[in-house]
Amino acid sequence: MSRRRRRSPCRIAYAPPADDTLAKMADAESFRAEMARTLAHDPYGHGSSSVAGERDRREATVGGAIVLYYVSGSVLTVTVVRMVALG
Secondary structure: OOOOOOOOOOEEEEOHHHHHHHHHOOOHHHHHHHHHHOOOOOOOOOOOEEEOOEEEEEEEEEOOEEEEEEEEOOOOEEEEEEEEEOO
């Protein structure tokens, strides 16, 4: 019986435009926690979809925001480049 190796969670990084949006969010800490709980553990899951046919360029709705991000598997990093807070 083979066992699947569990991957370490990815680090979440925010590019300046996304960081600016995060700073303006009413509950930024809850958003960060939701990102850590979801996309950090499975950046290709959680209802995300590829953008422009690029597997590592993704879009997802997380914690009340639409998030555009890139996945770098070699350094285990999810870089959020743009966010639009909903509501």
